[in-house]
Amino acid sequence: MALWQKDRVSNALVGVGVNIVILILLTIIYGLIHLTLDHPMGLVIVTALLSFAFFFLGSASKLKPVAYMIGLSTIYGLIAIDDVPVGEVVTRALLYTDLFLAVPGTVMVVLGLLICPSPRRVLTNDIAARLRMAYRLLNNPDGRLREQATDMLREGTTGMMKSVKMAGLEKIWSPHDLACLKQAAISSVSILALADAASRSAIPQGDAACLTQVFEKMAAIFADGDYPADIERPALSMSSDTIREMANLLPNFTTPPVESSETDSEKKKSGFFDEDAFSNPDHVRFAVKGTAAVMLSYLTFKALDWQGIHTCIITCFIVALPTMGEMVSKLTLRISGALIGGAFGIASIIFVMPHLDGITGFLALVFVVSLIGAWVKTGDERIAYAGFQIGLAFYLTDLKGYGPTSDMATARDRIVGIMLGNFITYAMFTSFWPASAYDGLGDRLRGLKDCLIRQTRATTPQTRTKALAETQSALLESERTLEYAMSEPVHMRADRRQIETARSAIDDAAILSEELLATPGRADFPERAARLERIAS
CATH class of the missing domain: 1.20.120 (Four Helix Bundle (Hemerythrin (Met), subunit A))
Known part of the structure; x- marks a missing residue:
């Protein structure tokens, strides 16, 4: 749910990468276990130091996207192993952890190669979508359509440039074709921007119809996985600068610039850490607040001897973000997603589980809820995280050990843990050095x-x-x-x-x-x- 990608190359890279990262993490955890096993104070000190390090890396380094997940996995691994008997059982637990994490990694590689499109096809579909939006704006613009166009514009070319890079790694596409598609991706954003500007003014019907016809033909070519090589400049009345510029862009729509290699080489290379990593006190303050939230959550569930609410520690790593606005937004999505997913889980335990007599029905149930969560996750960035939380809360509620559970306490404990972690993190980040x-x-x-x-x-x-x-x-x-x-x-x-x-x-x-x-x-x-x-x- 968290790692699945759009194209086959990204899935293969993520599937292999997650297994490499897990091996490294398990090696670190195995070494730390020898230092902390049967030493409760040592475990507390190591947990605090590691939490600080991962929060600092998440704020001041290129590990921003993954530092929190790595920290979450490491800390939770240490805490979970703390309840395992000493000896061979610990080693066997780590080996089985590597095995059951290798399964989704392998599935991502194999299944991704079988059912996911190539990154080039993802790219051409994205270009076609922008051209279709452009001619819809020219034909019949309304408030809802303009809002969709704005959201598409604000995406820029980030996702499409990633597809270009992934397509290059496949080594089966011509570099010239990829260069042409790269330019087409950039040009499609400009065409959409001009169409958005033109939709706010009166456009001669003849010009709109002519451009619409051209865009429809181009979109059809891109939707088929190809690109138009020679696009003729349409004959228009040139009633406005916007219409004229749209016509001027078409002959060079897929023509890559000659100086592209020079401009790429001029880009300044940055290091692993941010330039202000060791001079800006905000990075240290953020790490201190995050570590305090983790330790308070850890001490709370240890003091209560309530192992089921361990999700409070996971929550601290997930919702902690540099500014209060970011954190409140993510915290809201985590709470709403967890409540919806937990409600699905509890409802299925009450109304569905008693009628299931085999694995097939349970897999169908998991499929339906996963589909709902994945649908939300692939939506607007503002709500996408809630989709992941819907799926995660459902899995935590309805899965226990190696199969489904009918224990309502599992759902209660894990939802309570999420709420407790949200409260503790919010309290820490609003009480000490709040950043706006x-x-x-x-x-x-x-x-x-x-x-x-x-x-x-x-x-x-x-x-x-x-x-x-x-x-x-x-x-x-x-x-x-x-x-x-x-x-x-x-x-x-x-x-x-x-x-x-x-x-x-x-x-x-x-x-x-x-x-x-x-x-x-x-x-x-x-x-x-x-x-x-x-x-x-």
């Missing part, structure tokens, strides 16, 4: 302004489309930071007027990015950029 998401909005807005400046300096169709894609990613970061700031507790939330001013500036920057694509030399750009800088300061 609004404090980081200035940097986001300055980055957005720099992207807009690069748009004005672009001289070729390829560089203009690439600059626009970077601007869309910067817009997403700014909008998401503002959303986090608005979800923070009232006592630390920014003033409403400040939030509205920032929202207005971001909305204006979104419109400006589309306008710059059609008219790079806008006379009002310096004034609008200066306003963005003032708000960022």
